[in-house]
Amino acid sequence: MPTMPTATRYVVRSPAVVHETIDGDAVIINLESGTYFSAEGASAIAWQRIVGGASEADLASAIGERYEGGAAEIGAAVAQFIAQLSQDGLIRPAEPAEGTPATLPSPPPEAKATFKELSLRTFTDLQELLLLDPIHDVDEVGWPARLPSR
Amino acid sequence: MPSPNEFFVAARARFAAAAANAPDAAIDVLMAGHHVRLNFAGTAMRPLLEPVFRHLPHPGTGAAALTIDLWDARTTGVDLLPPSWGSADIGARGFVRSFCDERFTTRLEMESGALSMIDGHGGAAFQCTPDAARLPHWERAHPLSTVLGRWFRPLDLPMVHAAAIGGPGGAVLLVGRGGTGKSTCTLACVEAGLQTAGDDYLLLDAAGPTVHSLFGSATLHAEHRRRFPGLMPDAEARATADEKFVSLLSVRRPTAMIAALPLVAILAPRVVGHGPCRLRPISPAAALLALAPSTLLQLGRAGDGVLAQLAALCRRLPCHALELGADVAEIPVVVEALLGRYAGGARQAGAR
Numbered sequence: 001m002p003t004m005p006t007a008t009r010y011v012v013r014s015p016a017v018v019h020e021t022i023d024g025d026a027v028i029i030n031l032e033s034g035t036y037f038s039a040e041g042a043s044a045i046a047w048q049r050i051v052g053g054a055s056e057a058d059l060a061s062a063i064g065e066r067y068e069g070g071a072a073e074i075g076a077a078v079a080q081f082i083a084q085l086s087q088d089g090l091i092r093p094a095e096p097a098e099g100t101p102a103t104l105p106s107p108p109p110e111a112k113a114t115f116k117e118l119s120l121r122t123f124t125d126l127q128e129l130l131l132l133d134p135i136h137d138v139d140e141v142g143w144p145a146r147l148p149s150r
Numbered sequence: 151m152p153s154p155n156e157f158f159v160a161a162r163a164r165f166a167a168a169a170a171n172a173p174d175a176a177i178d179v180l181m182a183g184h185h186v187r188l189n190f191a192g193t194a195m196r197p198l199l200e201p202v203f204r205h206l207p208h209p210g211t212g213a214a215a216l217t218i219d220l221w222d223a224r225t226t227g228v229d230l231l232p233p234s235w236g237s238a239d240i241g242a243r244g245f246v247r248s249f250c251d252e253r254f255t256t257r258l259e260m261e262s263g264a265l266s267m268i269d270g271h272g273g274a275a276f277q278c279t280p281d282a283a284r285l286p287h288w289e290r291a292h293p294l295s296t297v298l299g300r301w302f303r304p305l306d307l308p309m310v311h312a313a314a315i316g317g318p319g320g321a322v323l324l325v326g327r328g329g330t331g332k333s334t335c336t337l338a339c340v341e342a343g344l345q346t347a348g349d350d351y352l353l354l355d356a357a358g359p360t361v362h363s364l365f366g367s368a369t370l371h372a373e374h375r376r377r378f379p380g381l382m383p384d385a386e387a388r389a390t391a392d393e394k395f396v397s398l399l400s401v402r403r404p405t406a407m408i409a410a411l412p413l414v415a416i417l418a419p420r421v422v423g424h425g426p427c428r429l430r431p432i433s434p435a436a437a438l439l440a441l442a443p444s445t446l447l448q449l450g451r452a453g454d455g456v457l458a459q460l461a462a463l464c465r466r467l468p469c470h471a472l473e474l475g476a477d478v479a480e481i482p483v484v485v486e487a488l489l490g491r492y493a494g495g496a497r498q499a500g501a502r
Contacts, residue, residue, distance in 0.1 A: 015454065018446065020461040025435030029443050029457070036443040038435065123439075126327055129447045130242040 007055045010082065010091040011098055017090050021048055028120070030089055034127035037088070037120040042067055046081055046118050050091060056082055069115030081118035088122070151234050154254040158269055160231055161276050165191060165219040168226035178214065179206040180409070181298070182307050182353045182362035187214035192225035194282035199293050205366040205400040205407035216301050218294060219276040230265055230278040243448075255300040261286040268297045270304065291367040291396045292351055298364060299449055307353040307362065308456040311444045314347040314361045314411045315339040315485060320493020321347070321411035322485060323361065323467075324419060325441035331419035331474045335481050337368060337378045340399065342482035345408040349399070356459040359413040359466065366400025366407045377478055414492040416441070416464060417472040417485070427480035429470040429488060434461075437469035468492065 012019065019028040026039040026047045039047050042063060049059050060078045064071060085091045152160065168191035177188045177200055188203075190196040199220070223229045239248045240258060249256035249267065256267040262284040268275035275297045279285060285293075299309040313324040313336045324332045336349045347363035354361055368374075368381065371394050375382045381397040400407045418432060418440040442460045449456060470488070474481065 018457045020438065020442075020457050022434040022438060022461055022465055025433060027435055027438045027442060027457075027461075029446055031446060034447055036439070038439050040435075123443070126443050126447055129444070 007057055009053055009055045009094040009098075010050050010085070011053075011094045012051055013089060013092055019047070019051070028090060032130075033089060034124070034130040035088065036123045036126065037090070038123075039120050042113075042115065043081070043118045043120060046078070047085075050082070050085070053094070063115065063118075066112060067115035068112040074115055077115070077118045084120065088120070154249045154251065154256065154267075155269075157231065157234055157249065158254065158267055158274075158276075161267065161278065162219060162274070164228055164230060164278070165189070165221055165276055168192060168221040168228035169219075171228060172221075172226045177203065178209050179203050180209045181206060181364060182302065182305075182355065182410070184216065184302075184305070185209040185212060185214045186298075187217045189217065189219045191219075191221035191228075194222040194225045195220045195279065198282055198285070198290060201398045201401050202291070202293060202365050202367050203400075204398075205404065205409065206363065207409055214273070216273050216275065218274075218297060220279075222279040222282045224281045224283075229280075233265075255296060257296045259286075259289055262289065264289065266294065266297050268300050270300055273301075275301070287369060287394045287396050291369045292365050295351060295364075302353050303449070303454075303456070306357075306459075307355055308445070308459060309351055309364070309449065310354045310361075310441065310460070311350065311448055312352055312354075312361075312441060313349050314352055314413070315344050316411055316414070316489055316493070317345050318408070318411070320414035320489055321345075321361070322415045322417045322488065323352075323413050323441075323463075324417050324472075325437060326418050326420075327440075327444045329421075330440070331421045331472075333368060333370070333374060334377070334421075334474065334478060335417070335419050335472065335485070337370070337374060337381060338478050338481040339485055340368075340403055340406045341378055341380070342479075342486075343406075344482060344485070345406050345411070346399065347408055347411045354459070354463070356463050359463055360410055361413060362410045363408065366398060368397045368399050370395040370397050412493075413463075413467060415488060416467050416469045417488075418469070419472045419474055422473045422475055425473075425475045427475040427477065427484050428473050429484060430473060432469050432471045434464040434469055436471075437464040 016032045017030050024044055026044040028037040046059055049062050056078055060075045063074050172192045174190040174196050179186055235246050235248055239246055241247045244258040244260050246256040253271050254269055258265050264279040266277040313332045314321045315336055316322055324335050326332055333349055336346055340346055347361050348365055349368040351364055352361040370382050381402055382395050416437045418437055438461055442457055
């Protein structure tokens, strides 16, 4: 049975997470994990709304105004998207005192596009920049020491 | 346990002792118009660093904005103080967490044990290396990158992971993580007579937009050596134990190195390996995705606010993918055609 979107709002986990949106496409970087992401179309809109303080329910409503799709389908996609963002360490639930609820502008006048999904492209190829050195350890004094196994 | 400031003061006293034991001349250079002084003690460090910065302009008289003391323990006989941290304090990329704050940045280079520390408020820094012969290729190609990145960030000159090629009339910024073909493009263009401000790291003045050079070096792997034999003679390569080779462009191609370049476009190279070399327009977000992550992940704490500057740059300049085909010789032809379109050509008298 589908669940109703909740009124929970979210905030970006800054300063660990930085992001920018250019011409409707979002670029998001998790500086803690070294993973980075891109979002386009409905997913970028969803990200911007979350950043702007939208609740899960606000978000489902905003997507429904712009895209053709069933409320249950969009609601489930929104819940899954928020779960992914949380799992990737990009957002966390807002405290009551944090931020203000989003005010949603009117939907665009053009015809609605067909809703497909909400997803991020995930890139992990730079995580090695943040990994602890696999060859060296630090000795008891505090200087680097080559690990005996290598 | 000493505070970061106490440790810093004590370390600089060690440098004074090293300089008294084994004095060496200083080097003064202008980086992005800022006077930086490198003080040396011992006989090992200046020969390594001087060629890397040889292409930079010399300042006139006056005090340096940033002074960096460098010494090695082997030729000066002066070790650094015992560390004041434990293994749990060493974070990613060797940053010493308890000695990094708003004022100080401290990093241990794990391969060589070199310790660098900068007092961002005081315009002073040091680097102590146990043995300069142990410095890995990335430290020899881009020495003091942590110190310089931290120093220039508050001056709105973030250090970006990118290359730039062109000339005084205009240049392209080459962006992308390691392995995408930035170095191949840079080296092919240098050998074809274009100029470069750097192969890997640059200071970005987003207002220009202009990039400023730091390092007159390029990092080569075996395939680069085969393609561009003039940049790394066999004899020199045989003496290198690293898997990569440092070519001093400021020495081998002195007219190719330029202190600053105005940017007219962003190129994201991609190795295709077959067909012609060609350009394909990409979105500003795609260019940002190629430029920002490796830049920010390497800047660490110095990266605050940099993403917005990089995004503004990608919005402002035309962005293209540069698909690298079968013939490397086509790369400079395509780049020069692009520069001709956006900057009226980049080749200047004086370029090789």
